[in-house]
Amino acid sequence: xxxxxxxxxxxxxxxxxxxxxxxxxxxxxxxxxxxxxxxxxxxxxxxxxxxxxxxxxxxxxxxxxxxxxxxxxxxxxxxxxxxxxxxxxxxxxxxxxxxxxxxxxxxxxxxxxxxxxxxxxxxxxxxxxxxxxxxxxxxxxxxxxxxxxxxxxxxxxxxxxxxxxxxxxxxxxxxxxxxxxxxxxxxxxxxxxxxxxxxxxxxxxxxxxxxxxxxxxxxxxxxxxxxxxxxxxxxxxxxxxxxxxxxxxxxxxxxxxxxxxxxxxxxxxxxxxxxxxxxxxxxxxxxxxxxxxxxxxxxxxxxxxxxxxxxxxxxxxxxxxxxxxxxxxxxxxxxxxxxxxxxxxxxxxxxxxxxxxxxxxxxxxxxxxxxxxxxx
Amino acid sequence: xxxxxxxxxxxxxxxxxxxxxxxxxxxxxxxxxxxxxxxxxxxxxxxxxxxxxxxxxxxxxxxxxxxxxxxxxxxxxxxxxxxxxxxxxxxxxxxxxxxxxxxxxxxxxxxxxxxxxxxxxxxxxxxxxxxxxxxxxxxxxxxxxxxxxxxxxxxxxxxxxxxxxxxxxxxxxxxxxxxxxxxxxxxxxxxxxxxxxxxxxxxxxxxxxxxxxxxxxxxxxxxxxxxxxxxxxxxxxxxxxxxxxxxxxxxxxxxxxxxxxxxxxxxxxxxxxxxxxxxxxxxxxxxxxxxxxxxxxxxxxxxxxxxxxxxxxxxxxxxxxxxxxxxxxxxxxxxxxxxxxxxxxxxxxxxxxxxxxxxxxxxxxxxxxxxxxxxxxxxxxxxxxxxxxxxxxxxxxxxxxxxxxxxxxxxxxxxxxxxxxxxxxxxxxxxxxxxxxxxxxxxxxxxxxxxxxxxxxxxxxxxxxxxxxxxxxxxxxxxxxxxxxxxxxx
Numbered sequence: 001x002x003x004x005x006x007x008x009x010x011x012x013x014x015x016x017x018x019x020x021x022x023x024x025x026x027x028x029x030x031x032x033x034x035x036x037x038x039x040x041x042x043x044x045x046x047x048x049x050x051x052x053x054x055x056x057x058x059x060x061x062x063x064x065x066x067x068x069x070x071x072x073x074x075x076x077x078x079x080x081x082x083x084x085x086x087x088x089x090x091x092x093x094x095x096x097x098x099x100x101x102x103x104x105x106x107x108x109x110x111x112x113x114x115x116x117x118x119x120x121x122x123x124x125x126x127x128x129x130x131x132x133x134x135x136x137x138x139x140x141x142x143x144x145x146x147x148x149x150x151x152x153x154x155x156x157x158x159x160x161x162x163x164x165x166x167x168x169x170x171x172x173x174x175x176x177x178x179x180x181x182x183x184x185x186x187x188x189x190x191x192x193x194x195x196x197x198x199x200x201x202x203x204x205x206x207x208x209x210x211x212x213x214x215x216x217x218x219x220x221x222x223x224x225x226x227x228x229x230x231x232x233x234x235x236x237x238x239x240x241x242x243x244x245x246x247x248x249x250x251x252x253x254x255x256x257x258x259x260x261x262x263x264x265x266x267x268x269x270x271x272x273x274x275x276x277x278x279x280x281x282x283x284x285x286x287x288x289x290x291x292x293x294x295x296x297x298x299x300x301x302x303x304x305x306x307x308x309x310x311x312x313x314x315x316x317x318x319x320x321x322x323x324x325x326x327x328x329x330x331x332x333x334x335x336x337x338x339x340x341x342x343x344x345x346x347x348x349x350x351x352x353x354x355x356x357x358x359x360x361x362x363x364x365x366x367x368x369x370x371x372x373x374x375x376x
Numbered sequence: 377x378x379x380x381x382x383x384x385x386x387x388x389x390x391x392x393x394x395x396x397x398x399x400x401x402x403x404x405x406x407x408x409x410x411x412x413x414x415x416x417x418x419x420x421x422x423x424x425x426x427x428x429x430x431x432x433x434x435x436x437x438x439x440x441x442x443x444x445x446x447x448x449x450x451x452x453x454x455x456x457x458x459x460x461x462x463x464x465x466x467x468x469x470x471x472x473x474x475x476x477x478x479x480x481x482x483x484x485x486x487x488x489x490x491x492x493x494x495x496x497x498x499x500x501x502x503x504x505x506x507x508x509x510x511x512x513x514x515x516x517x518x519x520x521x522x523x524x525x526x527x528x529x530x531x532x533x534x535x536x537x538x539x540x541x542x543x544x545x546x547x548x549x550x551x552x553x554x555x556x557x558x559x560x561x562x563x564x565x566x567x568x569x570x571x572x573x574x575x576x577x578x579x580x581x582x583x584x585x586x587x588x589x590x591x592x593x594x595x596x597x598x599x600x601x602x603x604x605x606x607x608x609x610x611x612x613x614x615x616x617x618x619x620x621x622x623x624x625x626x627x628x629x630x631x632x633x634x635x636x637x638x639x640x641x642x643x644x645x646x647x648x649x650x651x652x653x654x655x656x657x658x659x660x661x662x663x664x665x666x667x668x669x670x671x672x673x674x675x676x677x678x679x680x681x682x683x684x685x686x687x688x689x690x691x692x693x694x695x696x697x698x699x700x701x702x703x704x705x706x707x708x709x710x711x712x713x714x715x716x717x718x719x720x721x722x723x724x725x726x727x728x729x730x731x732x733x734x735x736x737x738x739x740x741x742x743x744x745x746x747x748x749x750x751x752x753x754x755x756x757x758x759x760x761x762x763x764x765x766x767x768x769x770x771x772x773x774x775x776x777x778x779x780x781x782x783x784x785x786x787x788x789x790x791x792x793x794x795x796x797x798x799x800x801x802x803x804x805x806x807x808x809x810x811x812x813x814x815x816x817x818x819x820x821x822x823x824x825x826x827x828x829x830x831x832x833x834x835x836x837x838x839x840x841x842x843x844x845x846x847x848x849x850x851x852x853x854x855x856x857x858x859x860x861x862x863x864x865x866x
Contacts, residue, residue, distance in 0.1 A: 103633045105538070108539055110537050110577060110779045111535050111537060111777070112779070116779050125790045125791070126792070126793050129796070138769065144535065144778060144779030146772045146773065146793070147772035147794060149770045150766075150769075159799055160803050162803055162807040162809065163803060163806075164851025165851065166851055167850045167855070170849050174842065174846050174856075175861060178861035179861070181788055182740070182864060183863045188793070188795075289543060
């Protein structure tokens with residue numbers, strides 16, 4: 001039987017695109033990131049911490065970007081950035097752990113949505129480097145992936161520091177004549193290793209004048225960009241950005257991660273350049289948004305609807321997807337932005353774009369999908 | 377807490393060895409692990425295979441175990457391969473006290489009643505399950521039993537990351553998989569149908585019909601027919617799925633979220649059971665049987681010809697070839713039927729087919745098998761801890777972490793992209809870079825009697841000219857053998 005493995009890294013380019021999933025842990029306040037400045041009720045609910053009209057960057061006459069997200073504005077204008085407001089899951093616990101768990105598993109389901117997707121896609125498990133998580137541990141979303149590695153640096157790829165000089169050549173000699181699937185699979189792995197080795201020996205600077213800030217988030221994005229550009233078959237990469245839990249003095253807490261998010265995304269998209277960006281889907285998500293009204297400590301409490309950002313991947317950007325709710329009458333529970341866009345309906349079209357024939361009912365079980373029209 | 381990050385919580389907890397909810401005993405056992413796994417297998421000189429082809433003893437060891445230990449080829453040759461098969465088919469006849477003693481540290485796995493498991497942190501339970509599996513696969517002398525435990529763990533796959541399954545999977549491992557691995561299939565099926573972990577995983581616990589308007593949840597019924605018994609082409613209809621679902625209504629599990637008492641207890645609730653008459657695969661089940669509907673289902677499907685054929689094909693795929701010959705499937709299926717679903721009798725027949733003896737060395741080891749066969753071949757000791765588990769994750773086969781009910785695939789193709797990480801494992805292992813995993817390279821080399829003999833032991837036959845010269849030029853002969861095509865096969 002001819003194995004489908006043969007052509008995976010057969011030529012100098014792999015055929016796959018990459019999903020980059022950025023999880024803002026702690027419940028990012030979507031309302032102060034993408035501000036409904038056309039809604040006076042927003043200002044009434046947030047007299048202290050609301051972002052004033054002169055300070056924000058207007059997007060469409062109704063929504064505006066937090067000034068700390070300014071680096072994202074050019075991507076909005078070029079149509080590469082899409083924003084989904086009132087996004088979230090049906091979990092009502094308002095607990096970080098429960099809500100993250102629920103969202104990453106894709107409901108009451110075994111394994112993570114990303115792990116299941118990587119198993120369900122038709123070319124599952126063929127890439128030698130299916131998925132990486134930048135960090136110390138794998139996120140729940142990646143649970144059950146065909147192969148996934150938590151790495152802190154690119155040096156953790158490859159065969160490690162103890163490889164003697166003749167080792168790869170000897171391996172190549174044995175796999176040259178290996179029977180059945182082992183031959184092509186061995187040659188794929190050797191090709192991937194060669195590319196990784198080039199990455200770690202020659203540290204190429206970021207392309208197109210991209211500048212990564214010296215924080216660990218940007219550094220992680222830089223590693224992801226390197227892997228994408230090296231075309232080693234990376235199908236998914238995950239990275240977290242924490243620090244969003246802003247119960248008090250919100251701007252003191254939330255401004256720095258917003259700056260890190262925006263400058264990191266800007267650097268990543270710049271570094272990838274138009275052609276790589278078009279095959280890379282960058283998803284920014286969080287477990288829930290915050291309560292609409294500010295609390296007495298100039299902060300916000302755990303809410304429901306949040307905001308998601310999508311960058312690249314041929315998305316038809318430049319719009320905020322939402323049927324903006326009436327903040328006087330349409331709030332959820334104790335006064336939260338409602339969830340009007342279930343996160344599965346946002347992820348579904350992205351996954352379909354990534355691997356068109358994938359059966360999404362196994363990725364998001366027990367949930368009828370109504371995919372959002374993200375690609376025009 | 378100003379910044380909530382589950383990851384940071386987890387890191388901190390791991391660093392202090394004090395995951396929330398673990399009793400003092402298990403925290404202590406983590407400290408004791410490395411001490412307890414001090415070397416007790418001796419590495420005295422042994423005779424590796426001397427044939428250039430895979431001989432009978434190598435073949436039998438490779439297929440019935442997780443790979444040869446140093447002196448095993450000589451032992452099986454002396455005993456006779458067929459005698460070894462007979463022994464392995466009767467695991468209780470094989471003394472294995474040292475493995476049980478080693479595994480005693482995983483005390484959570486013996487928790488009884490199920491509710492006691494709730495006292496543990498769920499991550500601790502998954503860790504103990506995983507370590508126990510690694511330890512038994514590596515050290516148990518009842519190797520065929522462990523191989524079948526692995527087989528049934530996939531056949532009745534549960535990813536315990538769903539709901540209360542997080543706490544209840546150890547019960548399933550103990551009372552479904554391990555208790556019946558070489559026993560009676562109908563009994564195993566019944567145990568699985570009433571396993572609280574499975575009832576969570578496949579939503580059986582919410583399969584109810586309290587009144588005319590409620591529709592049963594078909595998930596468990598469908599997987600029961602499609603994956604656990606008859607196979608997707610087994611000849612049942614959507615109507616059969618719905619009728620089986622009706623039969624299984626009313627079996628509930630006491631939930632952690634609703635009650636602190638007897639959590640995990642499986643109870644039949646008459647008020648949630650559809651007690652009307654049913655028709656399953658042409659057989660009438662009269663009204664009013666209540667919980668006995670489940671027994672009728674087992675009678676109808678567990679020994680159905682489609683079940684016999686489906687299980688025979690899966691067993692032949694594991695033990696003979698990815699694409700097993702029809703002749704072998706047929707004779708194994710009839711052994712299953714004749715023995716009323718005795719797994720031992722079915723395997724006895726399988727190991728007696730000419731196809732079993734003639735298909736040698738062409739199966740690809742799955743990653744778990746690859747890792748365990750490395751540990752066994754080198755008489756290594758591993759705590760089965762985070763470093764080794766991390767390798768299994770990278771290799772895509774961390775135990776108990778396959779998300780969908782079909783279990784880790786047996787055939788080679790889905791695993792072919794794992795070579796790079798296999799090579800990495802081979803390199804890290806042979807350079808003693810895996811924390812918590814150790815072996816003695818000099819003793820091993822001396823016991824084998826030289827590089828070529830060690831290669832013959834690892835490859836199951838004498839190395840070819842190419843293999844010998846590649847080993848020399850590689851600069852790391854052991855790692856090269858472990859990374860070689862031949863070591864990926866069995």
